[in-house]
Amino acid sequence: MxxxxxxxxxxxxxxxxxxxxxxxxxxxxxxxxxxxxxxxxxxxxxxxxxxxxxxxxxxxxxxxxxxxxSSSSFDKQEALLQHQKMLLEKRNQLDKLINTVDKSLKHMKGEIQMTNKEKFEGFDFSQNPYEQEARKLWGDKAVDESNAKVAGMSKEAQKAVSEIYTKLASIRNSSPESEEAQAAIKEWYDCLNQNFGTYSLDAFKGLGQMYVDDQRFTKNIDQYGDGLAKFMCDAMGHFADANKN
The missing domain is CATH 1.10.1660.10 (Multidrug-efflux Transporter Regulator; Chain: A; Domain 2)
Known part of the structure:
Protein backbone atom coordinates (compact mmCIF):
# COMPACT_ATOMS: atom_id res chain seq x y z
CA MET A 1 0.00 0.00 0.00
CA SER A 70 22.24 3.77 -7.08
CA SER A 71 24.86 1.43 -8.54
CA SER A 72 23.64 -1.05 -11.14
CA SER A 73 25.52 -3.76 -9.24
CA PHE A 74 23.71 -3.07 -5.95
CA ASP A 75 22.22 -6.29 -4.56
CA LYS A 76 19.69 -5.86 -1.73
CA GLN A 77 20.16 -9.37 -0.40
CA GLU A 78 23.94 -9.11 -0.40
CA ALA A 79 23.65 -5.72 1.30
CA LEU A 80 21.49 -7.22 4.04
CA LEU A 81 24.08 -9.95 4.61
CA GLN A 82 26.77 -7.27 4.97
CA HIS A 83 24.56 -5.28 7.36
CA GLN A 84 24.10 -8.42 9.42
CA LYS A 85 27.83 -9.08 9.54
CA MET A 86 28.74 -5.52 10.55
CA LEU A 87 25.96 -5.23 13.12
CA LEU A 88 27.04 -8.52 14.69
CA GLU A 89 30.56 -7.11 14.98
CA LYS A 90 29.14 -3.97 16.53
CA ARG A 91 27.06 -6.06 18.96
CA ASN A 92 30.13 -8.10 19.87
CA GLN A 93 31.99 -4.95 20.87
CA LEU A 94 28.97 -3.70 22.86
CA ASP A 95 28.73 -7.07 24.63
CA LYS A 96 32.37 -6.72 25.65
CA LEU A 97 31.75 -3.23 26.98
CA ILE A 98 28.66 -4.36 28.91
CA ASN A 99 30.69 -7.20 30.40
CA THR A 100 33.36 -4.70 31.43
CA VAL A 101 30.72 -2.54 33.14
CA ASP A 102 29.30 -5.59 34.99
CA LYS A 103 32.74 -6.67 36.17
CA SER A 104 33.60 -3.10 37.19
CA LEU A 105 30.48 -2.92 39.38
CA LYS A 106 31.40 -6.22 41.06
CA HIS A 107 34.96 -4.95 41.50
CA MET A 108 33.68 -1.80 43.23
CA LYS A 109 31.56 -3.95 45.57
CA GLY A 110 34.59 -6.09 46.42
CA GLU A 111 33.08 -9.21 44.87
CA ILE A 112 35.91 -9.69 42.36
CA GLN A 113 39.33 -8.26 41.54
CA MET A 114 39.92 -6.83 38.05
CA THR A 115 43.29 -6.48 36.41
CA ASN A 116 44.11 -3.13 34.83
CA LYS A 117 43.82 -4.74 31.40
CA GLU A 118 40.33 -6.08 32.16
CA LYS A 119 39.15 -2.57 33.06
CA PHE A 120 39.53 -1.51 29.42
CA GLU A 121 38.27 -4.55 27.54
CA GLY A 122 35.87 -3.65 24.74
CA PHE A 123 37.19 -0.15 24.09
CA ASP A 124 38.49 0.32 20.57
CA PHE A 125 40.42 3.48 19.79
CA SER A 126 42.27 2.06 16.82
CA GLN A 127 40.32 4.33 14.47
CA ASN A 128 38.70 7.73 14.72
CA PRO A 129 36.51 8.17 11.60
CA TYR A 130 36.06 11.90 12.18
CA GLU A 131 39.77 12.52 12.45
CA GLN A 132 40.64 10.23 9.56
CA GLU A 133 38.25 12.09 7.29
CA ALA A 134 39.53 15.47 8.48
CA ARG A 135 43.12 14.43 7.79
CA LYS A 136 42.17 13.46 4.24
CA LEU A 137 40.45 16.82 3.68
CA TRP A 138 42.76 19.27 5.43
CA GLY A 139 46.01 17.42 6.21
CA ASP A 140 47.73 16.37 9.43
CA LYS A 141 48.92 19.81 10.51
CA ALA A 142 45.47 21.40 10.46
CA VAL A 143 43.92 18.50 12.37
CA ASP A 144 46.69 18.44 14.97
CA GLU A 145 46.28 22.16 15.54
CA SER A 146 42.52 21.76 15.82
CA ASN A 147 42.88 18.90 18.31
CA ALA A 148 45.21 20.99 20.43
CA LYS A 149 42.72 23.86 20.47
CA VAL A 150 39.81 21.59 21.36
CA ALA A 151 41.80 20.00 24.18
CA GLY A 152 42.69 23.44 25.51
CA MET A 153 39.24 24.98 25.21
CA SER A 154 38.10 26.68 28.36
CA LYS A 155 34.83 25.77 30.05
CA GLU A 156 33.55 29.18 29.01
CA ALA A 157 34.27 28.41 25.34
CA GLN A 158 32.61 24.99 25.61
CA LYS A 159 29.59 26.67 27.16
CA ALA A 160 29.50 29.21 24.33
CA VAL A 161 29.47 26.43 21.72
CA SER A 162 26.58 24.70 23.47
CA GLU A 163 24.65 27.96 23.75
CA ILE A 164 25.05 28.68 20.03
CA TYR A 165 23.76 25.22 19.09
CA THR A 166 20.84 25.62 21.49
CA LYS A 167 20.00 29.04 20.02
CA LEU A 168 20.13 27.70 16.46
CA ALA A 169 17.99 24.72 17.43
CA SER A 170 15.33 27.05 18.84
CA ILE A 171 14.93 28.80 15.46
CA ARG A 172 15.55 25.84 13.14
CA ASN A 173 11.99 25.90 11.82
CA SER A 174 12.36 29.46 10.56
CA SER A 175 13.99 30.53 7.30
CA PRO A 176 17.77 29.98 7.34
CA GLU A 177 18.05 33.26 5.41
CA SER A 178 16.18 35.29 8.03
CA GLU A 179 17.95 38.08 9.90
CA GLU A 180 17.72 36.13 13.17
CA ALA A 181 19.15 32.94 11.62
CA GLN A 182 21.99 34.81 9.93
CA ALA A 183 22.90 36.62 13.16
CA ALA A 184 23.06 33.30 15.00
CA ILE A 185 25.07 31.59 12.26
CA LYS A 186 27.56 34.48 12.33
CA GLU A 187 28.10 33.68 16.00
CA TRP A 188 28.95 30.12 14.93
CA TYR A 189 31.32 31.39 12.23
CA ASP A 190 33.10 33.64 14.73
CA CYS A 191 33.23 30.85 17.32
CA LEU A 192 34.84 28.45 14.86
CA ASN A 193 37.49 30.98 13.89
CA GLN A 194 38.23 31.83 17.51
CA ASN A 195 38.47 28.26 18.79
CA PHE A 196 39.07 25.80 15.95
CA GLY A 197 41.36 27.48 13.43
CA THR A 198 40.88 29.80 10.47
CA TYR A 199 37.82 29.19 8.30
CA SER A 200 37.38 30.98 4.99
CA LEU A 201 33.83 31.57 3.81
CA ASP A 202 34.20 28.70 1.33
CA ALA A 203 35.49 26.38 4.07
CA PHE A 204 32.59 27.43 6.30
CA LYS A 205 30.10 26.63 3.53
CA GLY A 206 31.82 23.30 2.87
CA LEU A 207 31.68 22.42 6.55
CA GLY A 208 27.94 23.09 6.56
CA GLN A 209 27.52 20.73 3.62
CA MET A 210 29.35 18.02 5.55
CA TYR A 211 26.75 18.39 8.32
CA VAL A 212 24.17 16.82 6.00
CA ASP A 213 26.37 14.73 3.71
CA ASP A 214 27.94 12.80 6.57
CA GLN A 215 25.41 11.10 8.81
CA ARG A 216 27.87 11.01 11.70
CA PHE A 217 27.79 14.79 11.86
CA THR A 218 24.03 14.93 11.29
CA LYS A 219 23.39 12.50 14.14
CA ASN A 220 25.45 14.51 16.63
CA ILE A 221 24.14 17.92 15.62
CA ASP A 222 20.50 16.79 15.52
CA GLN A 223 20.77 15.82 19.18
CA TYR A 224 20.06 19.50 19.83
CA GLY A 225 16.96 19.36 17.63
CA ASP A 226 15.73 17.27 14.73
CA GLY A 227 16.63 18.93 11.44
CA LEU A 228 19.23 21.28 12.95
CA ALA A 229 22.06 19.99 10.72
CA LYS A 230 20.08 20.77 7.54
CA PHE A 231 19.09 24.18 8.89
CA MET A 232 22.71 25.01 9.74
CA CYS A 233 23.89 23.80 6.34
CA ASP A 234 21.44 26.12 4.56
CA ALA A 235 22.18 29.06 6.89
CA MET A 236 25.97 28.61 6.56
CA GLY A 237 25.69 28.42 2.77
CA HIS A 238 23.64 31.61 2.59
CA PHE A 239 25.97 33.38 5.02
CA ALA A 240 29.04 32.46 2.97
CA ASP A 241 27.48 33.53 -0.32
CA ALA A 242 26.07 36.78 1.08
CA ASN A 243 29.35 37.86 2.65
CA LYS A 244 31.45 37.27 -0.47
CA ASN A 245 29.81 40.24 -2.14
Whole structure:
Protein backbone atom coordinates (compact mmCIF):
# COMPACT_ATOMS: atom_id res chain seq x y z
CA MET A 1 0.00 0.00 0.00
CA UNK A 2 1.42 3.41 -1.02
CA UNK A 3 2.09 5.86 1.81
CA UNK A 4 2.20 9.65 2.10
CA UNK A 5 5.28 11.27 3.63
CA UNK A 6 3.68 11.88 7.07
CA UNK A 7 2.47 8.28 7.24
CA UNK A 8 5.91 6.96 6.41
CA UNK A 9 7.61 9.30 8.88
CA UNK A 10 5.27 8.13 11.67
CA UNK A 11 5.77 4.47 10.75
CA UNK A 12 9.57 4.65 10.76
CA UNK A 13 10.04 7.20 13.53
CA UNK A 14 11.98 9.78 11.51
CA UNK A 15 11.04 13.34 10.64
CA UNK A 16 9.18 14.55 7.59
CA UNK A 17 12.07 17.00 7.11
CA UNK A 18 14.49 14.07 6.80
CA UNK A 19 12.38 12.39 4.12
CA UNK A 20 12.08 15.68 2.25
CA UNK A 21 15.86 16.08 2.38
CA UNK A 22 16.41 12.54 1.08
CA UNK A 23 14.11 13.46 -1.79
CA UNK A 24 15.97 16.73 -2.46
CA UNK A 25 19.36 15.02 -2.78
CA UNK A 26 17.99 12.15 -4.87
CA UNK A 27 18.60 9.53 -2.21
CA UNK A 28 14.97 8.44 -1.86
CA UNK A 29 12.19 9.93 -3.98
CA UNK A 30 8.50 8.87 -3.93
CA UNK A 31 7.67 6.76 -7.00
CA UNK A 32 3.93 7.42 -7.22
CA UNK A 33 1.51 10.34 -7.30
CA UNK A 34 -2.09 10.14 -6.12
CA UNK A 35 -5.10 11.48 -8.00
CA UNK A 36 -5.01 14.48 -5.65
CA UNK A 37 -1.36 15.22 -6.42
CA UNK A 38 0.15 13.71 -3.26
CA UNK A 39 3.52 12.04 -3.73
CA UNK A 40 3.39 8.47 -2.47
CA UNK A 41 6.05 6.02 -1.31
CA UNK A 42 5.84 2.53 -2.82
CA UNK A 43 6.80 -0.78 -1.25
CA UNK A 44 10.08 -0.59 -3.17
CA UNK A 45 10.66 2.84 -1.60
CA UNK A 46 10.10 1.34 1.85
CA UNK A 47 12.61 -1.44 1.18
CA UNK A 48 15.18 1.10 0.01
CA UNK A 49 14.56 3.28 3.07
CA UNK A 50 15.27 0.26 5.24
CA UNK A 51 18.60 -0.17 3.43
CA UNK A 52 19.43 3.51 3.91
CA UNK A 53 18.70 3.33 7.64
CA UNK A 54 20.85 0.21 8.02
CA UNK A 55 23.72 2.10 6.39
CA UNK A 56 23.05 5.09 8.67
CA UNK A 57 23.17 2.85 11.72
CA UNK A 58 26.71 1.96 10.67
CA UNK A 59 27.63 5.67 10.40
CA UNK A 60 28.01 5.70 6.63
CA UNK A 61 27.91 9.15 4.94
CA UNK A 62 24.85 9.93 2.82
CA UNK A 63 26.96 10.51 -0.29
CA UNK A 64 28.42 7.03 0.03
CA UNK A 65 25.00 5.49 0.66
CA UNK A 66 23.63 7.19 -2.46
CA UNK A 67 26.58 5.97 -4.52
CA UNK A 68 26.11 2.38 -3.32
CA UNK A 69 22.34 2.04 -3.69
CA SER A 70 22.24 3.77 -7.08
CA SER A 71 24.86 1.43 -8.54
CA SER A 72 23.64 -1.05 -11.14
CA SER A 73 25.52 -3.76 -9.24
CA PHE A 74 23.71 -3.07 -5.95
CA ASP A 75 22.22 -6.29 -4.56
CA LYS A 76 19.69 -5.86 -1.73
CA GLN A 77 20.16 -9.37 -0.40
CA GLU A 78 23.94 -9.11 -0.40
CA ALA A 79 23.65 -5.72 1.30
CA LEU A 80 21.49 -7.22 4.04
CA LEU A 81 24.08 -9.95 4.61
CA GLN A 82 26.77 -7.27 4.97
CA HIS A 83 24.56 -5.28 7.36
CA GLN A 84 24.10 -8.42 9.42
CA LYS A 85 27.83 -9.08 9.54
CA MET A 86 28.74 -5.52 10.55
CA LEU A 87 25.96 -5.23 13.12
CA LEU A 88 27.04 -8.52 14.69
CA GLU A 89 30.56 -7.11 14.98
CA LYS A 90 29.14 -3.97 16.53
CA ARG A 91 27.06 -6.06 18.96
CA ASN A 92 30.13 -8.10 19.87
CA GLN A 93 31.99 -4.95 20.87
CA LEU A 94 28.97 -3.70 22.86
CA ASP A 95 28.73 -7.07 24.63
CA LYS A 96 32.37 -6.72 25.65
CA LEU A 97 31.75 -3.23 26.98
CA ILE A 98 28.66 -4.36 28.91
CA ASN A 99 30.69 -7.20 30.40
CA THR A 100 33.36 -4.70 31.43
CA VAL A 101 30.72 -2.54 33.14
CA ASP A 102 29.30 -5.59 34.99
CA LYS A 103 32.74 -6.67 36.17
CA SER A 104 33.60 -3.10 37.19
CA LEU A 105 30.48 -2.92 39.38
CA LYS A 106 31.40 -6.22 41.06
CA HIS A 107 34.96 -4.95 41.50
CA MET A 108 33.68 -1.80 43.23
CA LYS A 109 31.56 -3.95 45.57
CA GLY A 110 34.59 -6.09 46.42
CA GLU A 111 33.08 -9.21 44.87
CA ILE A 112 35.91 -9.69 42.36
CA GLN A 113 39.33 -8.26 41.54
CA MET A 114 39.92 -6.83 38.05
CA THR A 115 43.29 -6.48 36.41
CA ASN A 116 44.11 -3.13 34.83
CA LYS A 117 43.82 -4.74 31.40
CA GLU A 118 40.33 -6.08 32.16
CA LYS A 119 39.15 -2.57 33.06
CA PHE A 120 39.53 -1.51 29.42
CA GLU A 121 38.27 -4.55 27.54
CA GLY A 122 35.87 -3.65 24.74
CA PHE A 123 37.19 -0.15 24.09
CA ASP A 124 38.49 0.32 20.57
CA PHE A 125 40.42 3.48 19.79
CA SER A 126 42.27 2.06 16.82
CA GLN A 127 40.32 4.33 14.47
CA ASN A 128 38.70 7.73 14.72
CA PRO A 129 36.51 8.17 11.60
CA TYR A 130 36.06 11.90 12.18
CA GLU A 131 39.77 12.52 12.45
CA GLN A 132 40.64 10.23 9.56
CA GLU A 133 38.25 12.09 7.29
CA ALA A 134 39.53 15.47 8.48
CA ARG A 135 43.12 14.43 7.79
CA LYS A 136 42.17 13.46 4.24
CA LEU A 137 40.45 16.82 3.68
CA TRP A 138 42.76 19.27 5.43
CA GLY A 139 46.01 17.42 6.21
CA ASP A 140 47.73 16.37 9.43
CA LYS A 141 48.92 19.81 10.51
CA ALA A 142 45.47 21.40 10.46
CA VAL A 143 43.92 18.50 12.37
CA ASP A 144 46.69 18.44 14.97
CA GLU A 145 46.28 22.16 15.54
CA SER A 146 42.52 21.76 15.82
CA ASN A 147 42.88 18.90 18.31
CA ALA A 148 45.21 20.99 20.43
CA LYS A 149 42.72 23.86 20.47
CA VAL A 150 39.81 21.59 21.36
CA ALA A 151 41.80 20.00 24.18
CA GLY A 152 42.69 23.44 25.51
CA MET A 153 39.24 24.98 25.21
CA SER A 154 38.10 26.68 28.36
CA LYS A 155 34.83 25.77 30.05
CA GLU A 156 33.55 29.18 29.01
CA ALA A 157 34.27 28.41 25.34
CA GLN A 158 32.61 24.99 25.61
CA LYS A 159 29.59 26.67 27.16
CA ALA A 160 29.50 29.21 24.33
CA VAL A 161 29.47 26.43 21.72
CA SER A 162 26.58 24.70 23.47
CA GLU A 163 24.65 27.96 23.75
CA ILE A 164 25.05 28.68 20.03
CA TYR A 165 23.76 25.22 19.09
CA THR A 166 20.84 25.62 21.49
CA LYS A 167 20.00 29.04 20.02
CA LEU A 168 20.13 27.70 16.46
CA ALA A 169 17.99 24.72 17.43
CA SER A 170 15.33 27.05 18.84
CA ILE A 171 14.93 28.80 15.46
CA ARG A 172 15.55 25.84 13.14
CA ASN A 173 11.99 25.90 11.82
CA SER A 174 12.36 29.46 10.56
CA SER A 175 13.99 30.53 7.30
CA PRO A 176 17.77 29.98 7.34
CA GLU A 177 18.05 33.26 5.41
CA SER A 178 16.18 35.29 8.03
CA GLU A 179 17.95 38.08 9.90
CA GLU A 180 17.72 36.13 13.17
CA ALA A 181 19.15 32.94 11.62
CA GLN A 182 21.99 34.81 9.93
CA ALA A 183 22.90 36.62 13.16
CA ALA A 184 23.06 33.30 15.00
CA ILE A 185 25.07 31.59 12.26
CA LYS A 186 27.56 34.48 12.33
CA GLU A 187 28.10 33.68 16.00
CA TRP A 188 28.95 30.12 14.93
CA TYR A 189 31.32 31.39 12.23
CA ASP A 190 33.10 33.64 14.73
CA CYS A 191 33.23 30.85 17.32
CA LEU A 192 34.84 28.45 14.86
CA ASN A 193 37.49 30.98 13.89
CA GLN A 194 38.23 31.83 17.51
CA ASN A 195 38.47 28.26 18.79
CA PHE A 196 39.07 25.80 15.95
CA GLY A 197 41.36 27.48 13.43
CA THR A 198 40.88 29.80 10.47
CA TYR A 199 37.82 29.19 8.30
CA SER A 200 37.38 30.98 4.99
CA LEU A 201 33.83 31.57 3.81
CA ASP A 202 34.20 28.70 1.33
CA ALA A 203 35.49 26.38 4.07
CA PHE A 204 32.59 27.43 6.30
CA LYS A 205 30.10 26.63 3.53
CA GLY A 206 31.82 23.30 2.87
CA LEU A 207 31.68 22.42 6.55
CA GLY A 208 27.94 23.09 6.56
CA GLN A 209 27.52 20.73 3.62
CA MET A 210 29.35 18.02 5.55
CA TYR A 211 26.75 18.39 8.32
CA VAL A 212 24.17 16.82 6.00
CA ASP A 213 26.37 14.73 3.71
CA ASP A 214 27.94 12.80 6.57
CA GLN A 215 25.41 11.10 8.81
CA ARG A 216 27.87 11.01 11.70
CA PHE A 217 27.79 14.79 11.86
CA THR A 218 24.03 14.93 11.29
CA LYS A 219 23.39 12.50 14.14
CA ASN A 220 25.45 14.51 16.63
CA ILE A 221 24.14 17.92 15.62
CA ASP A 222 20.50 16.79 15.52
CA GLN A 223 20.77 15.82 19.18
CA TYR A 224 20.06 19.50 19.83
CA GLY A 225 16.96 19.36 17.63
CA ASP A 226 15.73 17.27 14.73
CA GLY A 227 16.63 18.93 11.44
CA LEU A 228 19.23 21.28 12.95
CA ALA A 229 22.06 19.99 10.72
CA LYS A 230 20.08 20.77 7.54
CA PHE A 231 19.09 24.18 8.89
CA MET A 232 22.71 25.01 9.74
CA CYS A 233 23.89 23.80 6.34
CA ASP A 234 21.44 26.12 4.56
CA ALA A 235 22.18 29.06 6.89
CA MET A 236 25.97 28.61 6.56
CA GLY A 237 25.69 28.42 2.77
CA HIS A 238 23.64 31.61 2.59
CA PHE A 239 25.97 33.38 5.02
CA ALA A 240 29.04 32.46 2.97
CA ASP A 241 27.48 33.53 -0.32
CA ALA A 242 26.07 36.78 1.08
CA ASN A 243 29.35 37.86 2.65
CA LYS A 244 31.45 37.27 -0.47
CA ASN A 245 29.81 40.24 -2.14
Missing amino acids: AMRVKELADLVGISVRTLHYYDEIGLLSPEETSDFGYRLYSNDNLEMLQQILFFRELDMPLKEIKHII
